[in-house]
Amino acid sequence: MAKSAKRSVDRRGFLRGAAVGAAALVTQPSVALPRQQEPPARPAPATPSSAQLGADTEPVPSSGRSRIVEHPGSDFMVDVIKALGFEYAAANPGSSFEGLHESIINYGDNKTPELLTCCHEESSVAMAHGYAKIEGKPMLALVHGNIGIQHASMAIYNAYADRVPVYIIAGNFRDAGIRPNGVNWYHSAQDMAGMVRDFVKWDDEPASLSAFAESAVRAYKIAMTPPAEPVLLVVDHDMQLKAMPQANVRIPRLTMPSFPAGDQAAVREAARLLLAAENPRINAGRLARTPNGITLLVELAELVQAAVNGGGDRVNIPSRHPLAGNGSGQADLILNLEVQGGGGPGGPAGARAPNAKTISISALDLYIKSNLQDFQHMADVDLAIAADAEATLPALIEEVKRQLTADRKRALQDRGAKLAEVHGQARGVAKEGAAYGWDASPISLARLSAELWAQIKNDDWSLVSWQGFISGWPGRLWNIDKHHQYIGGQGAGAMGYGAPAAVGAALANRKHGRLSINIQTDGDLNYAPGVLWTAVHHKIPLLTVMHNNRGYHQEVMFVQRMASERNRGADRAHIGTTLREPNIDYAKMAQGYGMHGEGPIADPKDLAPAIKRGLELVRKGEPALIDVVTQPR
């Protein structure tokens, strides 16, 4: 009996419990719930005692001194944040950073940064992830102590694996000596950054405002230096609230370093190998940090007349450039630019001659962590240049120009003509392939992509979603030739990234007047759909077109394969993998968040008019969602 009664108290205290309820139970045991009552069959709703209500609603007893603090430490933190040029701070509110929150909206006038109201910390960080891939600099994300960091952790890992700078500040009630009993203890930690340290590049918990200023500037510099990565500062709640010291606190000047470029001798050798090769291929991973990365890669590729596999993580080469693609035959030289891994089992051995040489230029050779295995296999490399590839390309281009003879140039032009022919053939195959299933219902992803392209191609558009789950149709059909026209994928392959990253990228696009398009997978949206509300609330123009295949489709295929290889048949592969019975109504979901939503659209004839209606709203500055029932891939 006593055990049951205790369990009842615990459930009331923790599950129903308001923070203050828990605090009151500890601080005033005499008014805690009765200990000897017969436990009800089902736990009854807890009725707050008068002491509990008082603790929750009444002012804190006066300590005899004024509680007014007109110049709190968090105002200075805002000065530092403004000095770093943050445009936005994405946050789901949390009391551990309440001081900073208040300073941003009042002292900082809610401008640079403007606070973005998010419904989940994973959304906050993923929005910052998408924003950085468009804007080329970090957005601030504020997260609550412990619980906010844990909510945000998956998004932090995605950004880490995608080599994207995100700047995170978490609150902490650091000093246990002044920490009141109750919920704040759950939001405090001795080493809060420890739970995400494996996938942030740097973290700190400064103990004073001057240390905060220095750490904040240092964190920015570290986040932005290749390989770009997330950073985390933990700031004490009390330090946010205490008055500023009288003495001026210095904000260090931010001076970005020149990024690491390749050693001259190694670059010279790379140029020699490139020019000597008969069938070189360039693989570009997370190469183009800036629009200039595309310009440089095109110049190099045209100089050496090499095929360029642009990868799927960034726009590295225009999709319709005649050298874009894998070329033909086996490459005898491979130049990997910011390509993660290489070699190991499962690689495309057929595209590589047995005696092929490989050059790697990557900043990842300068940075690696131990625990999480995102670093892939050791690359099988003949010449490894530990440097940022974009920063190294100018020297490599100059060296190629210096070594290129007139005879060799003529030979390379011939090779270029053949590669252009191969590229043209591949484009033709893609266009012909788009016809298959053209009139089918559910709607094919090729048709969805073609219908979208027809209506956006004359705009300054930006595809703010990954192409992996839509069979790469935009890349096959659209003319993608600008850095902001595609942002790549999740990084670590985690769902829940797509919708918030699209909203963050669309926010970055807004001031440039760009038309943002998100082809949104249904499984991903269901992780944290509240970001739709954030898009509406902050008037972020974005057309979301659902790729609604009613399932976690990759997993449908995995389970199907597993069952078949175990000779059990695949007729149960839908169990645990599909999102049917009931079908989710995404138009209503959008409407519920205040967004224009229409659909489900399953007849391809209805698609173009729906896209047109959605685009009309987006061009006026609103977000809109069109639910399209699609083929699986």
Add this chain to the structure above:
Amino acid sequence: MKTTLSILVAIACVMASSSGAMAQAPAPAAQTSAAAAGNAQAGKDLYLRYSCYACHGYAGHGGAGARLVPSRMPLPSFTAYLRSPRQMPPYTAKVLSDAQVADVWAYIQTLPRSPAAKDIPLLNQLLSEK
């Protein structure tokens, strides 16, 4: 689980594009009569229940797996391939009998063909873009 996604998607894209060469050719007339070997309606049920659509699309137009329409594979070859495929999951007689395979094959024969890209105004326009 999720870390393999991009790799698999890449493989899927390769599979889809490699299947392009066989597409759009007219199906041999003999297959139409051979479809009588199976029950297309029962085959449709199997096609959906056994998740054939998952890789090949509801219209047989392909996706992660090869295009099935227009079908150029006679039933014996189709059956042999399902029993011992190169890439797709195997389906033995224990899980799909020969009669059921024939049903699925018969259903595939009924899937409508798509028009050529040049006959679709939107794609025709795309074809002309530089």
